[in-house]
Each structure stands twice: as structure tokens, then as C-alpha cells.
Amino acid sequence: xxxxxxxxxxxxxxxLLDADGTQxxxxxxxxxxxxxxxxxxxxxVLFSRMNEPQDDMSEGIIEEILPRKNSLIRPKLANIDSxxxxxxxxxxxxxxxxxxxxxLIAELNNIEPLICLNKTDLLNEDEYAELENQLAEYxxxxxxxxxxxxxxxxxxxxxxxxxxxxxCFLAGNSGVGKSTLTxxxxxxxxxxxxxxGERISxxxxxxxxxxxxxxxxxxxxxxxxxxxxLDIPEEIDxxxxxxxxxxxxxxxxxxxxxxxxxxxxxxAVRQAVRDxxxxxxxxxxxxxxxxxxxxxxxxx
Numbered sequence: 001x002x003x004x005x006x007x008x009x010x011x012x013x014x015x016l017l018d019a020d021g022t023q024x025x026x027x028x029x030x031x032x033x034x035x036x037x038x039x040x041x042x043x044x045v046l047f048s049r050m051n052e053p054q055d056d057m058s059e060g061i062i063e064e065i066l067p068r069k070n071s072l073i074r075p076k077l078a079n080i081d082s083x084x085x086x087x088x089x090x091x092x093x094x095x096x097x098x099x100x101x102x103x104l105i106a107e108l109n110n111i112e113p114l115i116c117l118n119k120t121d122l123l124n125e126d127e128y129a130e131l132e133n134q135l136a137e138y139x140x141x142x143x144x145x146x147x148x149x150x151x152x153x154x155x156x157x158x159x160x161x162x163x164x165x166x167x168c169f170l171a172g173n174s175g176v177g178k179s180t181l182t183x184x185x186x187x188x189x190x191x192x193x194x195x196x197g198e199r200i201s202x203x204x205x206x207x208x209x210x211x212x213x214x215x216x217x218x219x220x221x222x223x224x225x226x227x228x229x230l231d232i233p234e235e236i237d238x239x240x241x242x243x244x245x246x247x248x249x250x251x252x253x254x255x256x257x258x259x260x261x262x263x264x265x266x267x268a269v270r271q272a273v274r275d276x277x278x279x280x281x282x283x284x285x286x287x288x289x290x291x292x293x294x295x296x297x298x299x300x
Contacts, residue, residue: 001048002046002047003018003045003046004016004018004019004026004044004047005017005042005044005212006040006042006044006078006212007023007041007212007213008041008211013025013027013057014026014027014028016047017212025058025059026047026061029063032063032064039065040071041076041078041210041212042079042222043066043078044068045062045063045065046063048061070109072169074231075224077167077169077210077224079167080166080169081164082112082113082163082169083106083111083170084114084169084170084171085102085103085106085115085172086172087099087115087118087173088118088119088176089118089122089123089131090122090123091119092174092176094131096134096285097288097289098173100282100285100286100289101231102230103115103143104232104233104244105230105233107244108233111169114146114162115143116145116148117135117146118149118177119150119151119177120148120149120154120155121149121151131147136279137279137280138279138282140247142246142247146162150181156184159185163215164219165218166218166219167212167220167222168222169224170221174225178223179223182213182221185215186221210222210223211224236293238294239260241286241289241290241293242269245282247272247278247282248272251268251269251272252268253268254266254267254268260290261283261286
């Protein structure tokens with residue numbers, strides 16, 4: 001058996017990339033899916049090659065799914081190394097809360113995030129400065145951030161230089177420019193591009209299936225459908241949420257152990273917000289996510 005990477009799957013057939021860089025189409029045994037669940041794009045698998053392609057064009061059989069280092073439910077991907085988290089400056093308006101949820105998922109799964117703000121060409125000088133300040137809160141927390149204009153091809157080279165080896169996952173809600181960015185990164189017109197709807201200010205889902213595209217010898221690009229809603233991972237409870245905010249570390253000690261940094265007196269995090277050491281907008285969204293977790297736990 002040989003090892004390969006699952007690039008995409010459709011209708012029970014999977015496109016694999018083997019160690020030699022060759023792509024081939026394989027199917028799987030029924031009992032494998034029954035015992036192990038769905039095969040995900042990004043899975044490392046073992047397959048046996050057929051001597052001759054079958055009538056259904058399959059060239060091999062997937063025999064085993066290798067252990068995953070991480071996996072995502074939405075979108076369904078496995079073994080992701082880094083993530084470009086893309087939001088738009090306008091059309092649609094930036095969804096900072098969705099970005100913070102994406103950061104939670106990235107950190108929970110040990111995925112390195114790269115935060116990108118697209119469509120900066122639509123901004124005037126004051127709007128640009130305001131959003132630059134918003135991104136500065138994330139940079140202060142230690143995240144890599146980029147101001148992009150895929151329409152004008154600005155910031156793309158700087159982003160490309162930050163891509164590391166492994167599978168890079170591109171995430172963002174619909175209409176933020178994911179397909180156009182993919183085309184610029186890949187250097188062709190691989191992805192269909194859609195317009196943002198005027199009435200609802202949301203983009204059309206031009207990417208319909210998860211797919212990994214080899215970008216170079218060591219970088220693999222994962223393109224996925226856009227989304228507008230994202231749940232906070234069930235693994236994160238109200239006492240763990242703060243641990244996903246690196247800017248909360250090293251600001252001093254709160255009076256109470258297990259402080260939620262919400263309304264407690266003598267809270268070092270709240271004091272750091274007042275002192276400007278922690279971004280106020282980011283902290284307010286932390287409180288909003290904390291409240292969502294509390295409401296979720298009450299329901300259960």
C-alpha cells in the first residue's frame with residue numbers, strides 16, 4: 001500500500017495526490033467508511049493501486065485513513081497547518097465577531113491563523129485608518145495581519161511570502177473575495193468568481209465543494225465554500241474562553257482565581273483594557289462570546 005493525500009471527493013470517488021506528485025482517482029471499500037466515518041479532504045490515506053483502471057475510472061482502492069492531527073466540521077477538512085481568515089472592509093461589512101470565532105477554531109486545532117482584510121480599495125482615508133486600528137488590536141495580540149485589495153492586487157505578495165509548508169485553509173464568509181484571492185495566489189483563473197448581491201450584501205457561493213490545490217512542492221491550498229454563521233466550539237466553556245486570547249496573558253493577576261474578566265472586581269484584564277494594553281473592541285467581543293457560551297450552557 002502507498003500513502004497519499006485526499007485532494008477532493010465527489011460521489012464516492014476521491015482524487016488523491018501520491019508521494020510522486022501524481023494525481024489519481026480512487027474509491028473506498030464500504031466497510032472502511034462504516035468503521036471510520038467519512039473520508040475528509042486533507043486526510044492522509046493508504047491505498048492499493050489497481051493494475052488497470054476500472055470501467056468506473058477508478059485507479060485504486062483506499063484501504064486505511066491515517067490518524068489526523070486535526071479536523072474541522074465546518075468546513076469538513078483534516079490536517080490543516082495554517083488558515084487565512086478573510087473578511088471584507090465593505091460589501092459585506094466586516095464581521096469581526098465571526099473572525100474571532102474563526103480564531104477560536106484555529107487555535108483550538110493548533111492551526112496558525114493569518115488575518116486578512118480585503119476590499120481596502122473601497123475605503124476613503126478615514127475609513128482605512130479606522131479599520132487599520134481595528135487590525136492593530138489583533139497585531140497587539142500577536143496575530144499576523146494584512147490589508148489587501150484583491151481587485152488591485154495589493155498585499156498579495158506579502159501574504160504569499162507568509163505561507164508556510166503544509167495545507168493552508170482559506171476561510172471567510174460569502175462575498176469577501178475568497179475565489180479572487182485564490183486565483184491571485186494560484187496565478188490563474190481556477191475558481192469561478194461571483195458578485196455580491198445588492199439586496200442582501202452577501203456573495204454568491206462560487207466554491208461549492210472542499211478542494212485542495214497543490215500550490216508548490218510543499219504548499220497545498222484548501223478552498224472551501226463561504227459561510228455566514230459559525231458556532232463556538234463545544235469544547236470551549238466559559239472558564240476556558242480567556243485562554244484563547246493571548247493578549248490576556250501577562251497583564252497581572254486578578255483577585256479571584258477563575259476570573260471570567262466580565263464584571264469581577266480587581267480584574268487585571270479589565271484594567272488592561274482601561275489602560276489601552278488590550279484592544280477595547282476585541283474585549284467587548286470577548287464578553288459577547290462569553291455571554292453566548294453562558295446561554296448555550298443554560299440550554300443544556
